[in-house]
Amino acid sequence: MCKNHTIIFTFVIMVQKMDMADFISNGFKQFIPQLSIDCTIFGYHENQLKVLLRSWKGVDGWCLPGGYIDRSESIEEAAHRILNERTGLTNVFLQQYYTFGDLRRLMNPGNEILLKSSWLYKDARGSWLGDRTISIGYYALIEFSKAVPKPDEFSKDCAWWDIQNLPVLLFDHEQMINKAINTIRTQLKYQPVGLNLLPNKFTLPELQKLYETILDRTIDRRNFQKKILSLGVLKRLDQRRKIGAHRSPSLFTFDKVKYKRALSESKGPGF
């Protein structure tokens, strides 16, 4: 039975406000059992794409920040709360992208050994936390330097990891991250990206670098400029950036009204 093999690790941040033993015994009265939220928070900064991970005290391996849904909050509110508690950020655009519900999603051979040797497995396996859990995935794409990762008292650490160089991930969280990246890459085809990720004024090569970093491939420069300009979301400023004797590319900014319209109309450059 699932109960004997799985363990739910996506402890709500609220745990810190409750006594641990009480949470294990009575948490299900406050939270919906068997359903959690995990947030894949990507951070972009100077041509690097990172993801926010946390590690548990007493367990090797990292996982996404996640938690349970309070019975009095919507799943959207729960996702925003979890994001805020781990990054200090509010008003971040969070997008639900997939719900993960495989039977043994919290276990794989590597995880099993890690988890069975942990304090949590021993304490929680017979409780509501030991049941199979289905998790709703949300992602956010934020400017890296704006977030201050905050571990809670059950975490050993909470930190940014380069997506090209991830540590050992617990549960199905590697699959969750991959699905989130693939979702973002597909969305680049029909949505603009860059607002809140780049400085207010930027050059086309800087915007191209953002696309290339997310897509993890190069794009032909002329093709990029043609498609991105035809979207109509950019305003060319009467300023240039001096980056060399013969190089001073024009500066651009996003036309926020047209940017938002492109988002709502699912209009993108099609890369």
Next chain:
Amino acid sequence: MCKNHTIIFTFVIMVQKMDMADFISNGFKQFIPQLSIDCTIFGYHENQLKVLLRSWKGVDGWCLPGGYIDRSESIEEAAHRILNERTGLTNVFLQQYYTFGDLRRLMNPGNEILLKSSWLYKDARGSWLGDRTISIGYYALIEFSKAVPKPDEFSKDCAWWDIQNLPVLLFDHEQMINKAINTIRTQLKYQPVGLNLLPNKFTLPELQKLYETILDRTIDRRNFQKKILSLGVLKRLDQRRKIGAHRSPSLFTFDKVKYKRALSESKGPGF
């Protein structure tokens, strides 16, 4: 509290195999409580787009076919089972599109009156079925004539409805249908559509009509043909359809290998 206001109506089809009173008392032992699946099944046939709905005995109003998740099945398996039980179809491409978790999603003023006057509300409100429920939405797009809608013993009816002319819908199911349609319309930008919806051989105007029906707008004929042919998923056959003295459009078929590649690479005509 939610318990007093909401009622879970997305009864699993399996209910018919259990005694009703036993299901209300003990169903949570077999199924995961507070989490359901609802399927938005679109049927296309001769330029019409329909959606499969069911009505409950003793309640006015229609809803999507749905059910609970057996503790021993994945959410994917549960969605396929529910689809199969309502349509007789197997191996249908079902896509998860959104999980609905607003606090009062099962209630709105119209529903409240409908539900509170129903037999189900009276019997189930104090049980596990009376708790707040979060629902995972899946959609399918199938050839209308291939499915045989089957009501279960708790349903008054199970039938196709034209999406332009929907009946009164219970819960948040109108929102679920709208979200599914919008998801499909966005996917048309980066995915081909038509395989299993059109006959094996079809004309470009027939394919265009499918796109126009889903998008609910006309597309310029030359623009359509240029974009759809550039996708590379069509094979022109050495046959024509005779539809008039001077009209005999070429017949096409899908190149299944290239079609599937376009699906996996998220390559679409961009409409």
